[in-house]
Amino acid sequence: MNETERDSQLSALFDGELAADPAALVTRRLLKDPALRATWGRYALIGAVLRQEPLLQPAGGRADLADRVRQSLLAEPELAPVAPPPVFAQPRAGGWRRGLTGAALAASVAAVALLVLRWQMPVAEVPLAAQPSSPSGAVVVANVAPQAASGVLPEPVVSSSVEDVAHSYTTPRQAAPSGARLAAHLVDYVVAHSDYASPGVRLSSLSAQMSGSMDPAENTVEMTKDEVGARR
């Protein structure tokens, strides 16, 4: 099974869409494979964020964040049967490995939360090949504007408080069953709105797709062979 298939099976399991036999298989793999468990944890976290379960308290630090995420995850009925406790274990005397796992989780949880809250992503390079410049009206050819390159924009409007936490567009394929419905609605709404969106900001939804925070495959159906053939 390649990575994509594995991910899609995991996603289907998460959505409760997998038949009993493959579900049992994936569950067994889940129990054995830490990477798969980490993916599962991310799905669960994203589900929690989608449902706007409080992840942050105004004065909370990272440990607090991780703890809250853990609690909110364990409170999820659909997670309870398979959520592997070691992943969420707190550091404990004598259990350095578990401690490490916990710390790693805290870090990755914080990272995912940052991603969700602030759209934090690596800065893109500009490796475009030089184009033959046009004779008519060459306008600007220079380096990226300094402020663009250094990425010093202030905080975006999100993330100042729990109220502002994005609870959508972060879903891998489909999030937990109850959260997914709302997300799908919002995706529909945002798509419908984007044709009326303010200028410039039309790129927002594109940016969301590029960052992976809005799943491009959301609300899609497979095209028929004929349809695809006609396009080529």
Next chain:
Amino acid sequence: MHAVKHPWTRSLRAACWAGGAVLWAACSAAADDPRVWVDRMNQALATRNYDGVLVHQLGDRQDTLRIIHRIQDGHLTERLLSADGSGREFVRSDNELVSYFPDRRIVVVERRSRSLGFIGGLPGVDANSYSQYDLGDAEPALVQGRPARLISIRPRDGYRYGYRLWIDEKTSMPVQTQLFAGDGSIIEQNTFASLTLPAHIDEQLLRSQLPTDGYRWLRRQPPQFKPGEKVSWAAQALPPGFRRTGVGGTDGGNKPVSHLLFSDGLVTVSVFIESADTPPALTRNGTPRKADGPAQLGAAAAFTAHLDGYRVTAVGEVPPQTVRLIAESLRPQPETATASPVAPAH
């Protein structure tokens, strides 16, 4: 022969001077009028071909894209190529958007209700804008060594965002734009790192060259809306300057959703209303999941409120409080439709 100075020659000359002065004053006023520059920019965006490298910043996120945009015989074709190494591409031909995700081996095809490029103009800047926004003169500026005009459109209150546009003097193209909040923080910024305006753009440049063999081709289901039920909706208390401007293009589907549009002239907020008969799912300890409230996608804020069995969601590039106020102010009106905001009858 000697030229004789007639009195009327002198007065004609004086008149010319006076006329010239008026003309000059008018010209220089126009040169500084932000509305004139915004009109020129809108015109350039709607008619010119361009090919440039755009740096798009949204909060901490930054994307670099090459954007190739062609208007030919009234048809829009646009191709965006990501420079992040993922190979992602977006090709727009009028109403159709095709997105290529080679990293996931999928192609997503979708239809949009309007034919628009990714870089939009700023229609709606007119005399009315001054009541909600503070428009300064078009200030001379330099962008990457080229003369430009900086247009600042500052919000007069906290219910809307402001815009800064750097418009190239020669080409009227927006070489840089910003969307900013009332406290001055920048929400979104577009900067052209390079830009050319070719008279002709080859068809080949507008087509994805990706080998899509083995890719999954997906069609995004367009929002399948049809105009909502008989219930008409009225807003009780809209944010200052906002009024109902119409309904969105949401026909052709079978899901009854009302799509209402509200605008202050510059920014548009969409409101989607559909009946939500299913109660929110419960968590294990019996409390309803919080399935509504605020959300944020990039520069767009959303707020969902539940009312009398309806789900009301407002979405727009405005501060969170604005979508919240709009979503919470809507009330169903029995029977007769009223387009304008109406106070509830007692």
